[in-house]
Amino acid sequence: MAAAREAVEEAGKILQDGGLVAFPTETVYGLGGDALNPESSRKIYAAKGRPSDNPLIVHICRWEDMSLIVREIPETAKKLGKAFWPGPITMILEKSDRVPRETTGGLSTVAVRMPSDPTALSLIRAAGGYVAAPSANASGRPSPTLAKHVEEDLGGRIEMILDGGQACIGLESTIVDLTEEIPTILRPGYITKEMLEEVLGKVEIDGAILPEGCKTAPKAPGMKYRHYAPKAELTIISGEEEAVVKRINALLKEAEKKGLRSGVIATDATAGRYGATFVKSAGSREREEETARELYRILREFDDEAVDVIYSEAFEESGIGQAVMNRLLKAAGHRMEMAGGAV
Numbered sequence: 017m018a019a020a021r022e023a024v025e026e027a028g029k030i031l032q033d034g035g036l037v038a039f040p041t042e043t044v045y046g047l048g049g050d051a052l053n054p055e056s057s058r059k060i061y062a063a064k065g066r067p068s069d070n071p072l073i074v075h076i077c078r079w080e081d082m083s084l085i086v087r088e089i090p091e092t093a094k095k096l097g098k099a100f101w102p103g104p105i106t107m108i109l110e111k112s113d114r115v116p117r118e119t120t121g122g123l124s125t126v127a128v129r130m131p132s133d134p135t136a137l138s139l140i141r142a143a144g145g146y147v148a149a150p151s152a153n154a155s156g157r158p159s160p161t162l163a164k165h166v167e168e169d170l171g172g173r174i175e176m177i178l179d180g181g182q183a184c185i186g187l188e189s190t191i192v193d194l195t196e197e198i199p200t201i202l203r204p205g206y207i208t209k210e211m212l213e214e215v216l217g218k219v220e221i222d223g224a225i226l227p228e229g230c231k232t233a234p235k236a237p238g239m240k241y242r243h244y245a246p247k248a249e250l251t252i253i254s255g256e257e258e259a260v261v262k263r264i265n266a267l268l269k270e271a272e273k274k275g276l277r278s279g280v281i282a283t284d285a286t287a288g289r290y291g292a293t294f295v296k297s298a299g300s301r302e303r304e305e306e307t308a309r310e311l312y313r314i315l316r317e318f319d320d321e322a323v324d325v326i327y328s329e330a331f332e333e334s335g336i337g338q339a340v341m342n343r344l345l346k347a348a349g350h351r352m353e354m355a356g357g358a359v
């Protein structure tokens with residue numbers, strides 16, 4: 017669903033005048049401001065309550081617009097642009113002097129993405145070509161995948177929200193740092209390491225985003241914050257299906273005894289087997305992209321239902337499943353246990 021042309025034109029004017037507009041992208045909704053205007057970037061941080069050392073992604077709509085905002089365009093960037101843009105991948109490059117430090121959180125590098133959502137592309141064009149946009153949630157909340165999520169978090173604090181229906185991927189873009197000799201994934205997303213390696217050859221993953229690396233500082237400043245947090249305490253239970261169902265049901269009984277409201281993130285195959293009022297299926301285990309699309313909506317619904325504790329099954333870490341587990345682990349503050357024994 018694309019937003020009406022008149023609405024996009026009006027939104028473009030608001031951005032040109034230094035205002036803020038939330039808009040749909042194929043990953044999640046973004047909170048846009050003019051990327052070349054330091055005042056707009058300051059407003060984005062203020063509206064979200066986002067720490068100002070957490071840089072914004074600059075969104076463009078034409079390949080040739082890159083040259084104004086980066087110092088040089090390496091071969092790796094050309095290859096990635098050709099293979100995946102417009103699409104859910106963000107490149108980190110050395111910034112030019114035209115990009116204010118306010119937009120890059122004080123860094124000398126800039127994050128650039130060309131989204132594929134048609135409303136996003138028309139808006140960027142109408143705004144003059146450069147739209148800084150982090151996810152359009154209040155800092156610390158799950159990213160918005162529907163316009164109503166943006167309204168819940170930022171309604172009244174920004175000039176306009178463009179409604180483009182449900183974001184089709186549902187998780188934020190893959191971030192790749194191209195300033196190092198070997199391209200490095202700073203945030204996993206829909207475009208996986210395997211897909212990148214087909215185009216670039218060897219690719220590394222920032223050690224800090226691997227499950228065992230949660231103690232070291234990640235290179236994407238935003239990855240150090242406890243993002244995507246639901247209000248309830250979330251615990252992930254991993255292991256073999258039967259053991260997981262048994263363990264979660266035992267935990268639900270304990271929670272009930274304590275008088276706690278509990279929720280479960282299950283799959284189509286297991287949703288009917290839990291004794292809790294709020295059981296939500298994240299789709300079929302065979303289709304990881306369904307889980308990616310539904311995850312943030314589910315976490316937000318649990319907030320509305322005011323549950324105290326959430327137990328989630330773990331998901332396969334293949335394909336986009338790696339990004340799903342990365343976000344789920346962050347939402348859980350890395351609380352994960354193995355059914356049948358602690359992890």
Ligand code: AMP
Nearest residue numbers: 071125126127150151188236237238239
């Ligand atoms: P969001 O758009 O809300 O998903 O946040 C943007 C993400 O991109 C955050 O995790 C930032 O830390 C990361 N990011 C943006 N610019 C840079 C940069 N120059 N270097 C490293 N990470 C960046």
Ligand code: MG
Nearest residue numbers: 150151159243
């Ligand atoms: Mg975000």
